[in-house]
Structure formats: C-alpha cells, structure tokens
Amino acid sequence: MTSLPAAYVERIRQQLGGEADAFLRSCDSPRTYGLRMNPLKSANAPEALPALLSTLQTEFRLKPVPWCPEGYYYEESARPGKHPFHQAGLYYIQEPSAMIAAELLDPQPGELVLDLAAAPGGKTTQIAGKLAGRGLLVANEIHAGRARILAENVERMGIRNAIVTNAAPDELSSRWPEAFDRIMLDAPCSGEGMFRKDEGAVTEWSPEAVDVCSARQRSILPDAARMLKPGGRLVYSTCTFNREENEETVSWFLKEFPEFVLLKEERMWPHRIEGEGHYAAVLEKRAIGDADGVGVRSILAHQAEHAQHAQLETSRTKSSARPAKGRRGDSAAGPQAALGLYLEFAKEALPGFELPTEGEPLLFGDALYWLPVPPGSPLTSRTLAGLRTPRPGLHLGDVLKGRFEPGHALALAAGAGEAARSFDFAPDSPQIAAYLRGESLPAPDPAAKGWGLLTTAGLPLGWFKASDGQLKNRLPKGLRVP
Secondary structure, eight states: OTTSOHHHHHHHHHHHGGGHHHHHHHTTSOOOOEEEEOHHHHHHSGGGHHHHHHHHHHHHOOEEOTTOTTEEEOOGGGOGGGSHHHHTTSEEEOOGGGGHHHHHHOOOTTOEEEETTOTTOHHHHHHHHHHTTOSEEEEEOSSHHHHHHHHHHHHHTTOSSEEEEOOOHHHHHHHOTTOEEEEEEEOOOOOGGGTTTOHHHHHHOOHHHHHHHHHHHHHHHHHHHHHEEEEEEEEEEESOOOSTTTHHHHHHHHHHOTTEEEEEEEEEOTTTSSSSOEEEEEEEEOOGGGSOHHHHHHHHHHHHHHHHHHHHHHHHHHHHOOOTTSSBOSOTHHHHHHHHHHHHHHHHHOTTOOOOSSEEEEEETTEEEEEEOOTTOOOOHHHHTTSOOSBOSEEEEEEETTEEEEOHHHHHHSOGGGSSOEEEEOTTSHHHHHHHTTOOEEOSSTTOOEEEEEEETTEEEEEEEEETTEEEEOOOGGGOOO
C-alpha cells in the first residue's frame, strides 16, 4: 500500500468509498495464478482428457475458476510452464479474471471473429477453443514483436482456423467493414490490475497515463464498430479499475454510436474475487432498421473520417510490407503445385488429418499455408494483399527443392491418431527430456521409416523422421530446451 502513488490511492478511495480499505489491503496479498485447458487438444483424444486432468490436478494442485469452465487456479510453486504438456499446448497460462472477457463474448462454432488487440494470445486462444475448429478467427496485434509472440502461441495451441495480422485498426476496418460476427477488444490500458504482478506497472501509472490510454481506446473503438456486423457482439475489456477507461469510455462510445446497446458490464475486483481484476462490457450492434438516424449518420461519419487515412496507410503498407516468410509466389500455379506436394505427404504420413473444408493454399516464399475461407467470408487471399500477416492461416510446411517438409504448426494441430507413425513417451521420461533438448532418439521400432509424431500422453510435441533405427529430431531450434 505504501508503494502505491498517492493520486491512485485517493482515486480508489473516491471510487470505492467504504470498500477502499479492503481493496488496498488486497494489493499487499499474493497474486493469483491460473491456467486454461485447451479443448482443441482434448478434441483430438477425448478419452485421454480425464486422465490428463487428473494428472495436472495432482501435480499442480488445481482448483476451478468459477467463471470459466476450462479455467483453473494453480499454486505458484507448481511451475506449469516448465512441463512438457505446456509445450504440447494442453493449456494456456492466463490470469484467472482475464478469462471472463471471452466467456462474455461467447463465440459460436462457424462464426467469423476478430480479436483486435490480441497479443500475447490469452483471449485469442480461448476464443479458438470455443470455435472448435469451425469458422475463422483473425488475431491482430499492431506491434510487430508482440505479433510474433501471438503467432507462436496460436501455433502452440494447435489452432487450425486462425490468421495473425500485424496492422493498425483502421487498416483492417478499411478492408473488412461489417465482416465479423463478434469482436474482442481487450484495449491497451493503464494496467492497474497488473500492480500485484508487475512493479513496473506501478511506477508507470499516473493520471496523465490514464488520460492517454482513454484517448487511445476512443481512437480504436470506432474501427471495431465499423467491422462488426449488424446484430453482432463486441466485448470491450481492460485490466484497469478507473472509470475513465471503463464506464466513461463505454458511455462515450454509446453516445457516438447509438446503434449499439449495452447488454452487460462486469467488474471484477481483487478484494471480491480470487483474481487480479478485470472490466468487461458487452455491446450489441443493432441492425440498421433498429438504429435511429443519428446512429446511422454517426457510423457513416466515422467511416468517412477514416477513409482518406486508410487509403494512404494501405498504399504505404503495400509498398513496404512483406509476409513473415518472404514474398508470395508469383506463379498462380505455385500454391496449387505446393498443395499437391503436401497432399502426397499427408497421404503417406498424416492420413487422418483433414484441413478445414473451405479454404485456399497460400505460398509465401517456400512456406505453404492453408487459409480457411468459410462460406460467405469476405476474408480471402485478395483482401490480405499488402497486409502484414505473420501467420496467414495454418502453416502446413515448406517446399524445398521439389520436396515437402512438414511445419511444426501442422504437428501441433494434428492428433496422434491422425498420423501413420507416432511414438509416445511419459512426460517425465528421459526420452521426452532428450527430444525437447533437440536430441535424436533410438527408434522403438527399428524398422520405422519416414515422418512421424513424437507424443507424450498422446499429445504431439513435434515431428521426427525415422531412418536407420533412429528418430531424427525435427523440433525447431528456437523451441528446444537447454
């Protein structure tokens, strides 16, 4: 309490009144720790989930998070990030109260969903689990370094139907007006709910920082409004407590965009619940026929305001942006030829794996991706042109000198039962430790040849290539454990 800025303490006392002391005492309490199980992994092997969950409950002393069916608290000493199950994408480590926002968004399989400020990926991966591999998820992050982290988490969790973009909100709204059924905006904020986790957040706080964050939030919300379909749902959330960035920002938004209605607000305070704290507002965009003329004029005015800037930004992006793996192949036949090589590989090594039914192959340099294009989706390779896209779909693998080599993302998106060859070892076995260090292993079946999945408790960790009685390690070097 003594380390908190005096201006912050005074604000809290004015805001909470008689509850302020209880809140301030909570600032001296230990922070909470949580993880969220990944239903995409359990879908690949549902019969294994009870045993896996029992193992985790024993090792990490889990207890349920009341507002999230897949969420669990764990004790600080458990260190689940060091467990092979983490690298296999069985769970995502996430602050418990932050899990409320995606629960309120309530995405449904088959929908088009946008996570507008997505890094590092907690809400993105939670949304993906609810989509269950159907529809399309666009996860966007404006900062390039954080967008790469976001893409890595999308890969680790085995998400098949997501793309990761690295763009300003107005770049997206100029391309995809009224494209999404649901939008998550976990807005950049002053981070008052981070104080127990990060001492740096305390030193960076000031009333001026609150004002800056509020202004930034109000600059992003109009783009979110433009991209939401009539009848769609927008969840605006922050991990901060002040009214300026929460209720007052939502009130401003509703006045600017009367076609929206507030369905629900959720306040999570650390002295009331077991968590660091969160705010979320559920907003619905009424159909044009339901909105009054002021609302229609409002959104058209914001569209016109952004049009000129978006045109300039798109022009600049097209001249400077490059996909993560290089330039897109110039030959129209290139992606199809690469897809043919992948299909030959999958027939032999991954016969049970199925790509999303609707989609198209994209070739970026040597890298082949599968872009899901659900029926009626406005998001196609054409609309991605010129957009910074670190992960334009599921990375299937690379085409190198006429041969196909599978990508790590494909291994984590697959189930062990979908592979022609897989070898499984216990998570605490020396074989798993050696594999995660990047070492090759003796093949349990000396006659095994070709590509296969190395798994633990049925969860893929990555590829091997078997030959001469050895499982040659194909785990990417950047993921190896020292």
